[in-house]
Amino acid sequence: MASLTALELNCSELSVRAVNAAMRELPDGAVVNITEPRGRHNLAVGLSNKLQITIVGNAGYFVGGLCDGPDIVVDGFVGWSVGENLMSGSLRVRGNASECAGASAHGGVVVIEGDASSRAGISLKGGTIAIAGDVGHMSGFMAQAGTLLIGGDAGESLGDSLYEAVIYVGGKIRSLGADARIEELTAEDVERITDLVRLTGFSHVSPEDLRKVASARHLYNFDALKDQKY
Amino acid sequence: MCGIVGLHLKNSGLEARLGELVVPMLDVLASRGPDSTGVAIYCHDVSPGEAKYSLCAPEDDYNWGGYAVQLEEELASPVALRRRGRDAVVVSHATPPLVMAAIQKVDPRVRFFGHGSAIEVYKDVGPAIEVCTRYGVASMAGYQAIGHTRMATESAVTIEHSHPFAAGSDLALVHNGSFSNHASIRRDLVDLGVVFDTDNDSEVAARFIDYQMSHGSDLADAMQGVLKGFDGFFTLLVATEDSIAVVRDSFACKPMVVAETDDYVAVASEYVALADLPGIEKADVFEPMPEELYTWPA
Numbered sequence: 001m002a003s004l005t006a007l008e009l010n011c012s013e014l015s016v017r018a019v020n021a022a023m024r025e026l027p028d029g030a031v032v033n034i035t036e037p038r039g040r041h042n043l044a045v046g047l048s049n050k051l052q053i054t055i056v057g058n059a060g061y062f063v064g065g066l067c068d069g070p071d072i073v074v075d076g077f078v079g080w081s082v083g084e085n086l087m088s089g090s091l092r093v094r095g096n097a098s099e100c101a102g103a104s105a106h107g108g109v110v111v112i113e114g115d116a117s118s119r120a121g122i123s124l125k126g127g128t129i130a131i132a133g134d135v136g137h138m139s140g141f142m143a144q145a146g147t148l149l150i151g152g153d154a155g156e157s158l159g160d161s162l163y164e165a166v167i168y169v170g171g172k173i174r175s176l177g178a179d180a181r182i183e184e185l186t187a188e189d190v191e192r193i194t195d196l197v198r199l200t201g202f203s204h205v206s207p208e209d210l211r212k213v214a215s216a217r218h219l220y221n222f223d224a225l226k227d228q229k230y
Numbered sequence: 231m232c233g234i235v236g237l238h239l240k241n242s243g244l245e246a247r248l249g250e251l252v253v254p255m256l257d258v259l260a261s262r263g264p265d266s267t268g269v270a271i272y273c274h275d276v277s278p279g280e281a282k283y284s285l286c287a288p289e290d291d292y293n294w295g296g297y298a299v300q301l302e303e304e305l306a307s308p309v310a311l312r313r314r315g316r317d318a319v320v321v322s323h324a325t326p327p328l329v330m331a332a333i334q335k336v337d338p339r340v341r342f343f344g345h346g347s348a349i350e351v352y353k354d355v356g357p358a359i360e361v362c363t364r365y366g367v368a369s370m371a372g373y374q375a376i377g378h379t380r381m382a383t384e385s386a387v388t389i390e391h392s393h394p395f396a397a398g399s400d401l402a403l404v405h406n407g408s409f410s411n412h413a414s415i416r417r418d419l420v421d422l423g424v425v426f427d428t429d430n431d432s433e434v435a436a437r438f439i440d441y442q443m444s445h446g447s448d449l450a451d452a453m454q455g456v457l458k459g460f461d462g463f464f465t466l467l468v469a470t471e472d473s474i475a476v477v478r479d480s481f482a483c484k485p486m487v488v489a490e491t492d493d494y495v496a497v498a499s500e501y502v503a504l505a506d507l508p509g510i511e512k513a514d515v516f517e518p519m520p521e522e523l524y525t526w527p528a
Binding site for chain 2: 098118
C-alpha cells in the first residue's frame with residue numbers, strides 16, 4: 001500500500017520525464033508514491049538514489065530499468081521489460097508482468113507475484129529474478145549469470161543457450177531449450193532457494209522440490225569436427 | 231508497429247457507451263499507427279432477416295439519397311439508409327449475395343467494407359481522433375468493437391488498405407505484424423475462388439479465416455489453421471457476431487494485453503490504451519501466451 005507520508009507524483013499531472021527528474025533530486029531514504037500511472041512507459045528508470053518507490057496501479061514498459069539503488073513496488077501489472085538492465089536495488093510487482101521481465105539485469109532482485117510472459121530473464125547478467133507463477137517461452141534465453149526462480153510452470157525452450165545462470169522451477173517445464181539440462185539440486189542450491197523464499201515470501205515454493213536447469217556446456221566451444229560438415 | 235484494440239461488453243448497461251469507451255483506446259494507440267484508423271462496431275439494431283452493409287462514399291458530398299433509390303430499384307425491395315459522416319450503412323432484407331451484386335452494379339466507386347446482422351465498419355486514412363470524429367464513433371452504441379491504428383509496412387496507405395478487414399458476415403480482423411508467406415496463401419485462396427479487395431497481407435488472413443469458417447470450421451479451427459499456415463509476425467484480433475478472439479505467433483514479439491472484469495473483456499497492444507476504462511484498476515491483467523487461442527466469452 002502507498003505510504004501516507006510519501007511524496008506523491010501523479011502521472012495525470014506530470015509527464016514521465018518530470019516524474020523521473022523529480023525523483024532523481026531526492027535524498028536517499030525518501031519515499032515516493034507514483035499515482036495514476038495509467039500504463040505509462042519508462043517510469044522510475046535510471047535512478048541511483050536509495051528511494052522507496054510505490055507505483056500505485058498498472059504500469060507500462062521498462063519500469064525501474066537501469067536502476068542502481070531504489071526499492072520499487074508496483075501495485076499492479078507491468079508491461080514489457082520490467083527492471084531491464086537493473087544494476088542493484090529491488091523491484092516487486094504485485095500483479096502479472098509482460099515479456100522480458102528482468103532482461104539483462106546485472107544485479108538486484110526482481111520479484112513478480114503473478115505470472116510473467118515470454119523471455120523472462122533473457123540475457124540475465126547476474127541479477128536475481130523470482131516469479132511466483134508461470135513464465136512463457138524462451139525464458140532464461142542466453143542468461144549469463146544470476147538466478148531465475150520460477151514458482152509455477154515454464155513454457156517452451158526454457159534456458160536455451162544458457163551460460164552460467166541457474167534456473168529453478170517449481171512446476172512443469174514444457175520443454176528445455178538447446179544445451180539446457182536438468183541437474184541434481186545441491187545443498188548450496190537448497191540454501192540459495194531457501195534464502196530466496198524468505199526474501200520473496202513465496203510460501204508455495206518448497207526448496208527441496210524444485211528442479212534445477214543449467215547449461216550442459218556443449219555450446220561453449222565450437223567443435224570444428226562436429227558432424228564432419230565443415 | 232500498428233495498434234490494436236478490442237472491447238467485448240458483458241454488462242449490457244455499458245452498451246450505450248461503447249463508442250465513447252473505444253475512441254480513447256484508439257487515440258492513445260495513434261502513436262503506434264498514425265497512418266490510418268478503423269473500427270468494427272457490433273450492435274444488434276436491425277430486425278431478424280435484415281443485414282447491414284457498410285459503405286464508403288467515393289467523394290465527400292456523395293448523393294446517398296439518390297444511391298438508395300437506385301439500390302431499391304435494383305433489388306426491387308426497400309432499403310434503409312443510415313448516414314455516418316461521409317459514409318453510410320444500408321439495411322436490407324434481401325439476401326447478401328444479391329445486395330453485394332447490387333452495390334457493385336449501382337456504383338462501383340462505392341466501397342463495400344463489410345456486412346452482417348450486427349457489424350458496422352468505419353475506416354479511413356488519418357490518425358485515430360480525426361477518423362473517429364469524422365464518423366462520430368464516440369456516439370455509437372453496441373456490445374463489442376475491434377479497432378486498429380495502422381503504421382503501414384508492406385502495402386499502400388489508402389482507405390481500402392486500412393483495417394479492420396471484414397471478410398465474411400459479422401467477421402472482422404485486425405492485425406499487428408506482417409506475414410511473410412501471404413502471397414502464396416493468397417494464390418491458393420484465389421484458386422479456390424476467393425476474391426480480394428487489396429494486396430494487403432492482413433486481408434489474406436481475414437479471407438483465409440472466412441474461407442475456413444464458411445467451409446465447416448469453427449473460429450478455433452480457423453485460427454489453428456492460421457497458426458499452422460501463416461509465417462511471419464502477428465498478433466491477431468478477430469471478432470465474430472458473439473465473440474472476440476486473440477492469437478499470437480510463436481515468437482510473440484507483437485504485444486498484447488488483456489484486461490477482464492465482470493463488466494467487459496478489453497484487449498490492446500499496450501496497457502496505456504486500457505487505462506481509461508471503468509473499473510480497470512480491479513481488472514485481471516495479463517499478456518496472452520504465444521500460439522494459444524483466447525476467445526471471449528470463454
